[in-house]
Amino acid sequence: MLDAAIARCLALSQAARTQQGDTLAATLAELDTALAELTAARAAQRGADSGSGADPGAMLELDLAGYITAWNAGAERLFGYPAAEALGQNILFLYTEDDDGALAELLHEQDGGMAEVRRRRKSGEVIWVQLALALLQDELGEPQGMRVRMAHVSEPLSDHDKISLHARIIEDSDQGVLITDAKERIVSINSAFTRITGYTPGESLGKTPDLLRSGVHDAEFRAKVRAAMNGEGPWRGEIVGRRKNGELFPQSVTISAVRDGEGKVSHTFSLFSDISVHKDAEARMQRMANYDTLTGLPNQCLLTQLMTQALTEARRNHEHGALLVVEISRLGSISDTLGHDVGNELLSAIGKLFRTALRDADILARLDGNRFGVALLHIEKREHAAIVAQKLASTLAAPIQLAAHSLQVGCSIGISVYPEDGLETGALIRHADVATSKAVQAESAFLFYSEEMNQRAKEHLRIESELRQALQHDELQLYYQPKVSLRSGRIVGAEALLRWRHPVRGLVSPGVFIPVAEETGLILELGNWVLEEACRQVRAWKDANLIMPPIAVNLSARQFDRQLPARMADVLQRHQVHPEQIMLEITESLLVRGTENVVAIMNELVAMGLALALDDFGTGYSSLAYLKKFPISTLKIDRSFVIGLPYEENDCAIARAIVTMAQQLRQEIVAEGVETAEQMSFLRELGCDQLQGYLFSQPVPADDFERMLREGKRLAFGAR
The missing domain is CATH 3.30.450.20 (PAS domain)
Known part of the structure; x- marks a missing residue:
């Protein structure tokens, strides 16, 4: 042998x-x-x-x-x-x-x-x-x-x-042969070695096999090869080598040791073949098996593999996801009229449009014919799948330009979600197919497999659409809830609260539309509108010779970026409002995002003369550490801790601790949601500075708040 x-x-x-x-x-x-x-x-x-x-x-x-x-x-x-x-x-x-x-x-x-x-x-x-x-x-x-x-x-x-x-x-032999001595010096090679690696005998004899080392293998891999060279048994496998010209190439290698008459390892020989062609062929076969040749997108086989892996992880982490099946309309008639080449080109263009509408982590696949599949492996809420479906449909709203043709197509989308609709890939695809068929029959842009999900998703999209119209049609309004001093009983400030007066449904609760605005990004437009309107109103009161206490405006975490100080300076300048007349209220969730950046932005705002209040204290990621780091002047005790006063022992203990801590930090304390005289008395005795709640006033329109100020409305401490 x-x-x-x-x-x-x-x-x-x-x-x-x-x-x-x-x-x-x-x-x-x-x-x-x-x-x-x-x-x-x-x-x-x-x-x-x-x-x-x-x-x-x-x-x-x-x-x-x-x-x-x-x-x-x-x-x-x-x-x-x-x-x-x-x-x-x-x-x-x-x-x-x-x-x-x-x-x-x-x-x-x-x-x-x-x-x-x-x-x-x-x-x-x-x-x-x-x-x-x-x-x-x-x-x-x-x-x-x-x-x-x-x-x-x-x-x-x-x-x-x-x-x-x-x-x-x-x-x-067509195989390269490399022989080394006991000191790992190359003592013999054959012509195939030179042909494969580019090294001649003069360039390799006397050197070590490190001549071919690529550097891509880890220490564990190299240890196995070293063991074979030391006589621990033959080793067979694949190694990535480096040719003389620097090119990396895969090789199939067998390494064995030769022993002398005393049983000591005297030489090592390696037989290797360049398997680049094999690897290229494997890659081509793999691509043919897993990717659509027309669009270059993953096919159903690869989509199924990736979905199956994701479902295993989803079960372990209790996560949500969704599968969308998108059926393109009018594709058949376009192909019949203009030819299959145009139809194929149109499919490729649609695939590119869909890809731009999706996140990098989302999987877009071509299933067959005129159908695409979209796997949303991780979504926070099931309704988010409807938002993605809407985006996909929107990409086809305008005609697609192909050479001399302007082609209009549409789509119907079926959605199945996991774990509700199944935890097996096959079941999710079947359910999404069923939903797609129903969407085609109903001439609907999309449908969920579950009817309940259909209704929730449609309500979500309806609110988003109408909220955009509300911004354009002047349906939004600011209400003001007074803050009252627990020492004098006088109004010492107010919180501006957004209200939506719908032309058909009347006043819409912020609890309904604010979450939708946060999810869709509309909160940025709403937040800018609130700042503009609050500053406009403060200026109007100033022009009416009304001395106004500070007005607090709530900021979303999405608004809190490096451009916020510049935006605040601009709106204050345009309305000629002093910074001391505006207080910015933030939530605890903002404080856990990149402490250094947040502190820098806060310091800029405070340097401008703006005051910062921490809203809903104790309900989120409460930490005494950030109260020392951040330039916060006011703490607001959340209503969830006020409602049990003065009878719930735990609520009393929490309220007492917050007030004591704030006093030590020289921060002002505002208690939210105060509705009874007993709550007010308990908070006043603790040393709380201000209250805000229905005991004094619910949020009111600007005219009513102005009337309270002019009439000098005060809190009656003796009321029971």
């Missing part, structure tokens, strides 16, 4: 080095000369033997079925058949009657296989032949046959003959 032959070659070269004592290169050159002389002498001896007719140059080639495709002059002399008689014959015509029928010439799937077999000459004489096999491959690296070198072995090969034959096999 090849491994044994290499071991014998190494033993001979090692003995030669010991005997000669010259440099490695000189010794190898002498060994090559000796092998060449031995080969020539053996050929001369066989030529003198007229009865043998053997030729060490005998060679034939076979296809995978065993039929002869090449037959050289050496084979003709060995067997007596001219090429015209041998070509096209099955190799079995050389077999003896007692052979078992297995094609020995095709049994080895790798280069370097060897065998000694009996074969019949044309004369009928049966001879022993040694076969040296080399695998033939096509351009893609797939096996296509075998090259067989043959030598007559009427008597056993001597050690010198075997070494000569093995050396020739190694040199002619």
Whole structure:
């Protein structure tokens, strides 16, 4: 076998080095000369033997079925058949009657296989032949046959003959051969090594295999290779190597150690093949199996794989997700009218439009024909799937321009959500398909598989649409809820609260439309409108000679960015409002977002003269640490802690702790949601500064608040 032959070659070269004592290169050159002389002498001896007719140059080639495709002059002399008689014959015509029928010439799937077999000459004489096999491959690296070198072995090969034959096999092999000594220095390579790596013998002999190291493998991988080199057993696998020109290439490698007479590792040999073509073919096959050839998008097979993985994670983390099936309308008629090429181009354009409407984490796939699939692997709320469906439908609202054609298409979208509609990919696709069919029949842009989800999603979108109209049609209004001093009973401020007066449904609760505004990004427009309106109203009161206490305006976390100080300066300047007349109220959730950036923005606002209040204190991520870091002047006790006063022991303890802490930090305390005299008395005794609640007044329009100020309305402490 090849491994044994290499071991014998190494033993001979090692003995030669010991005997000669010259440099490695000189010794190898002498060994090559000796092998060449031995080969020539053996050929001369066989030529003198007229009865043998053997030729060490005998060679034939076979296809995978065993039929002869090449037959050289050496084979003709060995067997007596001219090429015209041998070509096209099955190799079995050389077999003896007692052979078992297995094609020995095709049994080895790798280069370097060897065998000694009996074969019949044309004369009928049966001879022993040694076969040296080399695998033939096509351009893609797939096996296509075998090259067989043959030598007559009427008597056993001597050690010198075997070494000569093995050396020739190694040199002619398509596999690269790399041999190192005990110090890991390269002592021998073959021509395939140079062809694959680009390194000549002069550039590699005496160096270490690090010459080919790519640097892409981790320490654990290198340890396994090192163990094989140290004699812990052969290692087979794939390694990424580096050619002389710097190019990385994948290689299939076998590494084994050779031991001397004392059992010590004297050499290591590596056999490797460049499998770049195989890898490229694998990648092409993988792409063909998992991607749509027309649009380049994942196909249903890949979508199913990714969805299945996501569902496993969703079950573990109790997360929500959705699957959308999008059916494109009018595609068939366009293809019938303008041709399938235009239809295909249109499909590709639609895929690109859909991709721009989705997040990077969302999966867009082409299922078949005119259908696309969209996997939303992680969504906060189920209704968010409806928002995505609306975006996809919106991308097709305008005609798509293709060369000379302006093409209008539409879509119907079916949505299934997990875990409600199933936790198996197949079930979710079926349910989304059913919803798509219903959407087509109902001529609806989208439908959920669940009717309840349909109603919730449609209500969500209705609110969003009408809220946008409210901004344009002057349906929004600010109400003001007074803040009252618990020392004097006088009004010392107010909180501006947004109200939506719907032309049909009347006053819409902020609890209904504010969450929708947060989810859709409309909160930015609403927040800017509130700031503008509050400053406009403060200026109007100033022009009416009314001395106004500070007006508090709520800020969304989305508004709190680096541009906020500039926006505030602009709106104050335009309405000629002093910063001391505006207080900004923020929530605790804002404080956990990037402390350094938030503190910097707050400091800019405070430097402008604006005051900051922390709203709903104690309901979110309450931390005493950030009360020291942030320039907050006012704490507001949330109504959830006020409602149980003075009878709920826990509420009393929390309120007392907040007031005590704020006093130590010299912060003003405002209690929200105060509705009874008992609550007011308890808070006043604690030392709370202000209250805000129905005990004094509910939120009122600007005119009513102005009237309270002019009339000097006060809180009656003695009321019970």
